Amino acid sequence: MKPTHPILQKCLRQIEALPNLKAEITIAPYVSEKVLADGQLTLYTPQEKIEYICEIKSNINTQTIDQVIQYLTHFKQRLNDNQKPLLVTDNLSNKIVEDLLKKNIEFIDLSGNIYLNTSGLYLLVRRASSRLKDSLKEKDSVKITDKTLMFIFFLLQNPDRSMKFIDSEESLNKQFLNPTTLEIDKLCKLNYLEKRHGTYQIVDYLKLLERWELAYTETLRSQLFIDTFTPINNLTFPDISNLLIQRANNWEYLIGGELGAALATNYLYPITATLHVPExxxxxxxxxxxxPSSTGEITFLKKWTSLDVWKNSDNIKNSNLADPLLIHAELMMSKDERLRETADIIFNKHIKPRIYAYT
Known part of the structure; x- marks a missing residue:
């Protein structure tokens, strides 16, 4: 049975890519006298068949991890003896992975972190990239605050205007967010900015972009996250996608994620959307x-800044799209091949020209 939830689909592919394992979603959703869950995953190893009951939990962070662990502990007690709970989620930080391992909570996430531990199968896959390790070292020495991230976002949006013609910290303060000297010094210490002949310049645009997307995935998105939603009356996402587009101007929200990428590229058939909504x-x-639904296809995120909106300099017809930096960051959280291809199109067509304008 093919799962309908995007996270479940993508995590199933992660398991199927492993050797000597076959996996299928046998029931979705899973309903019993004691349990209502997102699905039943059956794993086939050369020796045995293992039944997992899947619970999808998105945007797990240090503030919510204890609640998730407590929930899964009680959830396990309601299962049959031959069933095991499996946490299915989006992207887990190193700290959250360690917390789950300590409590022996089995899990799989979109980035490829997998922990399975049964009598006939032990599997631990860690996907900590060199970028993530570098960022952890960075946090020990220089703290990246929300204000620093916002400043980075503005620099990535406007590398030509923000750096080329600024000849002093005073001029920089007047034009962009009033960053303190401390914020500017942080980026200089981390080798993202440098001062040459009295002018601040971005050292490496791609490196700064990577830092922004890492922070978005690790911390910022969870701070902006409100909830996930699904249509009532058994409607599907395609049934209401046009309505999401039509109402954007009325309610002053911005369209991002898969739906935003589809509108920007005409390449993707979207099955989810991210809406950046006002207060x-x-x-x-x-x-x-x-x-509200834990398995909803529509994610609400708080608007972050007044410049979240895509500046309509790219001949994009829809004026209610989130900035390509936000859309690209959302797509890059997924391991889905088509979403990654779409992210490449967004980058090449709408982000790379900003680099050329700067250089």
Missing amino acids: NYTRIFVDLKLK
Whole structure:
């Protein structure tokens, strides 16, 4: 059976890519007298068949991990003896992975972290990249604050205007977010900025972009996350995708994620959307006839800055798209090949020209 939830689909592919393992979703959703869960995953090894009952939990962070562990502990007690709980999630940080391992919570995430531990199978796959390791070392010495991230975002949006014509810290402060000297010094210490002949310059745009996307995945997105929603009345995502586009201007939200990427590229058939919504978002999901759901296809994130919007200099027809930096960061969180291909199109067509404008 093919799973319908995007996270479940992508995590299933992670397991199928491993040698000597066959996996299938046999029931979705899974319902019993004691349990309502997102699906039943059956694993076949050369020696045995293992049944996992899947619980999808998104955006797990240091503030929510204890609740997730407590929930899964109680969840396990409601399962049959031949069943095991499996946490299915998006992207886990090193710290969260360690917490789950200590509590023997089995899991799989979109980035390829996998922990399975049964009598006939032990599997631990860690996907910590060199970038992530570098960032952990970086945090020990120089703290990247929300204000620093916002400053980085502005630099990535406007590398030509923000760096070429700034000849002093005073001029920089007047034009962009009033960053303190401390914020500027942080980026200089981390070798993202340098001062040449009185002018600040980006050392390596791609390196700065990688740092931004890492911070977005690790911390910022979880801070902006509100909830996931699904249409009422058994409607599917394709049934309401046009409505999401039509209502964007009325409710002043920005369209990102897969739907935003589809509108920007005409390459992708979207099955999910990320909406960057204003503070008063309750009216939005009421008007769109959505209901909260842990397996929802529509994610609400708080608007981060007034410049989250895509500046319409790229001949993009829809004026309610999130900036390509946000869309690209969302797509890069996935291991799905088509989403990665779409992210490459976004980068080459809409982000790379900013680099050329700067250089």
